[in-house]
Amino acid sequence: MPRFTELTPETMTAQQKEVADRIAGGARAGVKGPFPAWLHAPELADRMQAVGRYIRWETTFPARLSELAILVTAARWKARYEWYAHHKFAMDGGLRPEIAEAIRVGQTPKDLAEDEAAVYAFARELNDTGNVSDATFARAKSLFGERGCAELLATCGYYTAVGFTLNVAGVPLPPGEPDPFA
Structure with a gap:
């Protein structure tokens, strides 16, 4: 059950609306995930969305590797919504399904490429x-x-913050989606 009061266009301050528009107008295509909670502190939401944009789309890592780090982080914190959202991105980015499955169940993946293993x-x-x-x-x-080490640190750190926010805010999985960590 969500813990934060739902913000609507009618209940948002002008600053919250401005930040929400910036978030929704980018590649995210909506204000979801951790952003509804973060919007209660609009400066935070704005800065976090900028960091998230860099980490998701502007680092030197291909999606296969950045999403691998995100899935490891999501599994560590049992961040269900984070896993749900990023598992698809990992598959689309070329991560092999058996790697994600091993991470999900707490096992070390086998037969990793050198960059994946690192x-x-x-x-x-x-x-x-x-x-x-x-x-x-x-x-x-x-x-x-x-640079890659700094980006990898930031990826894990940012998605730890995302996972904590999703968990504490009680962001539910979409209807019909199974709990990946049940």
Whole structure:
């Protein structure tokens, strides 16, 4: 059950409307996910949507790898709506279904490509411990450079915030969608 009061065009402040229009006018095609909760603090919503836009569509990572990091993060926090939304993006981006399924059920995926293995190890260690080992960092740095490591950190951090928001706000799965972590 949603915890935040639903904002409507009639109940939004002028600033909330402006930010909601900016969010809905982009590639997101609507104000959903964490944004209805974040709109209660419109400055936050605006800044988070800008960070999210960069992470989703402007990093050096192809969707297959960024969505892999997002799924690891969603599974770690049991962020059901995040998993629901990003599983589709991961499949569309070329991530193999068996990789996503292993992550969903808490197993280490098998037969990962070198870049997938590096992203998985980095995201998994970061989400599990709040840090990564020197070896894991060096492996990611050798493949993605320091920029890629910074973007991978930001991806996990941003989607942790998204997952927390979705969970705390009680954002439901669409009707008929099964709970991926039941």
